[in-house]
Amino acid sequence: MLPVLRVSGLNKSFVMHAQGGLALRVLEDVALSVAPGECLALVGPSGAGKSTLLRSLYGNYRPQTGSIRIRHREAWVELANAEPRTTLDVRRHTLGFVSQFLRVIPRVATVDVVAEPMLRLGATPEQARDRAQFLLSLLGIPERLRQLPPATFSGGEQQRVNIARSLIADYPVLLLDEPTASLDVANRDGVIDLIRQRREAGAAIVGIFHDTAVRDALATRLHNVALPGAQA
Ligand SMILES: Nc1ncnc2c1ncn2[C@@H]1O[C@H](COP(=O)(O)OP(=O)(O)O)[C@@H](O)[C@H]1O
C-alpha cells in the first residue's frame, strides 16, 4: 500500500517569549510515512516531543520548516503551511484526532456531540444518532447519560465520548494521543477493539500509547522520538 501521510524534514521549535526569545528545539528533521492499515506508534520518554509531533501533524502547531503531505480528496495536500480553510477541510473529511481531553461543548447532549462530525459529512440525523448510540454503547456510556451534556462526566467517560466522536466519521487518517490514558481495563479493551477495526478497515494511524499492552495490541511499526541532542 502506498503511504497516505508523508512527513519529511520537519523542524519545530517553541520560542519562549518570557525567556527573552529563547528557542526550545523539539523536532529536528523528522521524517515518517504511514500507509493504509498501518499503525505507527511514537515511542520515547516523557518530554521527547511526541505530542508536539502529533499536534504538528494535525495543524495545531506550525513547524518552522518541513513538509506534511496527506492524501485528501484523491490529491496530495501540503499541511505544513496550509491555509486555515484547507486544514479545516482536511480535518472534516480525512484527518481525525483523539486527544487525551475532550473539548467540552456545553449544553449539547452527549449523543449529539458524538453525532456531529457525521452530520457535517452529510448523514441524516437518524443515521448519525444511530451510529453515535452504537459507539457510545460499545464504549460503555450508559443510555441515561447519553442525553446529558458531557461537561460533568468523569475523566474516563469524557475520554470515551471523545473517542466515539473522533471515530464516528471513519477518517482515513487517525492521530491518537494516549487514547486510553484514563480508562479502566474493560473500557480500554473496547477502545482497542474499535481502533483495531479502523486499522483493519484501512485507516492509517499514528499514535502515542503509554500503555505497552495497548501499543502491542495496535502498533504495526514503532517510530522513536527524541529531543535533538538527546542520547538514543
Ligand atoms: N506549547 C508549548 N510551548 C512551549 N513548550 C512546549 C509546548 N508544548 C510542548 N512544549 C515542550 O516541548 C517538549 C516536548 O513536549 P511534548 O511534545 O508534550 O512531549 P511528549 O508528548 O513526548 O511527552 C517539552 O519540553 C515541553 O515542555
Ligand SMILES: [Mg+2]
Ligand atoms: Mg505527550
